[in-house]
Amino acid sequence: MPRCAALVIRMPDENKGIMLRGHPMVFLVTCEDTKHTSMFDWTIPAGFVTGLHVHRVQETFYVLDGECVWHAGGKTIRATPGTFLFIPPGVPHNIANVSDKAARVLMTVSPPGHEHYFEALAKLAAQGAPDPAALADLRGRHDTDQISTLTM
Numbered sequence: 261m262p263r264c265a266a267l268v269i270r271m272p273d274e275n276k277g278i279m280l281r282g283h284p285m286v287f288l289v290t291c292e293d294t295k296h297t298s299m300f301d302w303t304i305p306a307g308f309v310t311g312l313h314v315h316r317v318q319e320t321f322y323v324l325d326g327e328c329v330w331h332a333g334g335k336t337i338r339a340t341p342g343t344f345l346f347i348p349p350g351v352p353h354n355i356a357n358v359s360d361k362a363a364r365v366l367m368t369v370s371p372p373g374h375e376h377y378f379e380a381l382a383k384l385a386a387q388g389a390p391d392p393a394a395l396a397d398l399r400g401r402h403d404t405d406q407i408s409t410l411t412m
Contacts, residue, residue, distance in 0.1 A: 268293045278382040281305045283362055285382075291372035298372035304328065304363045309356040312407040313399070318370050321345045321355070326363025329356045352407055377402035 270276065270288050277286040283303040290298050304326070312331060321330070323343045330337045330345060332353035337345065347353050357363045380398050384390040399406050 266293070277301075278379055279386075280378065280382050281308060281385060285378055287375050288366075289372070290375045294372060296372065297368050297370040298374050300367045300369075300375070300378070302365050302367050304355070304357045304365065306357055306360050306362060310354045312352050312354045314350060314352045314405045314407065315369075316349050316403045317374065318349050319345075319347045319353075320368045321347075322366040324364040324366060326357065326361060327359045328363050328365070329358050330354065354408070374402065377404065 268289055270286070276290075277284055277300070279285075280302075283305050284301075285303070286301040288299040288301055301324075321339075321344070323339045323341050325341055328339045330339060330353060332345065332347055333351045337343070338358075339345070377398065380402075381390075384394055384398065396406070398404075
């Protein structure tokens with residue numbers, strides 16, 4: 261069988277990723293590792309809402325802890341631990357942590373590279389409320405068309 265990529269192992273004490281609103285987003289697999297997918301362990305702060313958006317990439321989410329609500333493809337999904345979502349390219353969606361505590365999800369994006377969006381978003385968010393023009397530019401560079409407001 262042909263070897264498609266190198267083995268990737270991330271140990272719990274490795275710190276590859278970013279902080280987004282004071283919570284970690286760990287980069288498990290990135291475009292540096294493979295040409296197939298990126299994978300993140302995302303701790304979503306209470307009250308965080310992405311706003312409705314659409315990508316030209318596919319995403320999956322698996323809820324590990326907490327409670328989130330997705331609006332995707334005209335459906336509302338109240339996601340608790342064990343909930344899995346596959347969002348094909350072009351499907352409008354958002355994610356909201358509706359609880360008063362952080363939630364945790366595993367997220368994949370294919371093809372990889374979306375980690376660069378999160379790196380830039382974390383830098384903007386660290387400066388306070390991001391400038392709408394800077395956010396629009398960032399989204400445009402990373403295949404994200406924002407339909408409704410991003411709430412951080």
